[in-house]
Amino acid sequence: MTIHEAAHHGSLLADAFAMPVHWYYNRDALDRDYPDLTTFLAPLPHHPDSILWRSQYDPVNEQADILHDQARFWGQRDIHYHQNLLAGENTVNFQLARALHEQVKSHGSYDPTRWAELYVQLMRTPDWHRDTYVEEYHRAFFNRYASGKKILKCGISDEHIGGLATVTSLLAALPEGDHRQTAKDHVTLTHRHSNVLRAADCLTRLLQTIADGTPLLDALMSCAGDWFSTRKATDWSRQPDRIIIGQRLSPACYIDQSFPASLYLAWKYHDNFEAAVIANAKVGGDSCHRGAVVGSLVAAETHRSTNTFAPESYFQQQPQSPS
Numbered sequence: 001m002t003i004h005e006a007a008h009h010g011s012l013l014a015d016a017f018a019m020p021v022h023w024y025y026n027r028d029a030l031d032r033d034y035p036d037l038t039t040f041l042a043p044l045p046h047h048p049d050s051i052l053w054r055s056q057y058d059p060v061n062e063q064a065d066i067l068h069d070q071a072r073f074w075g076q077r078d079i080h081y082h083q084n085l086l087a088g089e090n091t092v093n094f095q096l097a098r099a100l101h102e103q104v105k106s107h108g109s110y111d112p113t114r115w116a117e118l119y120v121q122l123m124r125t126p127d128w129h130r131d132t133y134v135e136e137y138h139r140a141f142f143n144r145y146a147s148g149k150k151i152l153k154c155g156i157s158d159e160h161i162g163g164l165a166t167v168t169s170l171l172a173a174l175p176e177g178d179h180r181q182t183a184k185d186h187v188t189l190t191h192r193h194s195n196v197l198r199a200a201d202c203l204t205r206l207l208q209t210i211a212d213g214t215p216l217l218d219a220l221m222s223c224a225g226d227w228f229s230t231r232k233a234t235d236w237s238r239q240p241d242r243i244i245i246g247q248r249l250s251p252a253c254y255i256d257q258s259f260p261a262s263l264y265l266a267w268k269y270h271d272n273f274e275a276a277v278i279a280n281a282k283v284g285g286d287s288c289h290r291g292a293v294v295g296s297l298v299a300a301e302t303h304r305s306t307n308t309f310a311p312e313s314y315f316q317q318q319p320q321s322p323s
Contacts, residue, residue, distance in 0.1 A: 010299020
């Protein structure tokens with residue numbers, strides 16, 4: 001396993017672990033509903049912070065239908081975003097990451113049109129991902145594509161960290177080399193916001209720097225200076241995570257807050273993958289998509305420092321049926 005492959009697996013693990021508490025902003029409710037958040041868990045049927053009751057998607061035609069039988073839950077209160085997933089399963093964005101990794105690996109290269117066509121095929125297939133909620137960028141992409149827009153021009157200026165969900169998996173599937181432009185071109189398919197593209201480039205540089213043998217803490221100083229301050233992080237580390245990501249930084253999905261929050265957790269827990277993933281989930285908010293950064297960076301650092309990373313050894317890797 002290479003460092004990039006370790007990062008790919010770390011990203012998937014962090015998403016699957018955070019899945020049941022994804023988008024919890026009420027930490028008291030998070031602690032009440034999931035008091036033993038140390039292993040993979042299935043989601044409860046209810047979600048006290050769910051916004052599905054006020055979310056809406058109106059496909060322009062049947063070619064834009066990506067909700068399928070889950071559409072009936074939109075408009076209802078307290079529905080869990082990932083209610084159909086089993087313990088240890090990935091959310092839709094990371095299932096796409098798996099599919100991207102498999103495609104690029106099998107072809108030996110990345111082609112944006114080839115990937116976009118597979119993306120469309122998968123999302124249009126009923127029961128492929130079984131997630132109830134799909135983010136705004138998916139909905140916008142499919143409405144634009146179904147309206148006749150060219151497949152490579154359907155992305156929107158979305159400024160959420162979900163745009164980074166597939167970056168690590170793409171890098172892991174590519175042969176060795178400088179893939180900064182490839183990563184940015186890939187993210188542009190769905191997220192055309194400049195800050196998301198900057199964050200994708202930063203993540204790409206961080207992972208490559210670690211793969212070249214530089215420790216994560218040093219890589220953060222050399223590659224992430226416009227997003228992260230070691231001096232500030234050292235001061236923050238004296239306070240609980242829920243103060244830092246809650247009062248200093250927002251736990252929400254906007255990239256200007258979520259990416260620095262992710263880098264902070266990766267910095268603080270750089271030498272303990274399990275602790276990093278648990279801490280990320282417990283601060284709440286958009287924990288699954290922060291996991292793309294936290295999980296990948298700390299897994300990469302684990303492999304760099306120990307020359308190994310064993311995904312199956314964390315959090316009871318095999319999916320479990322809901323109790």
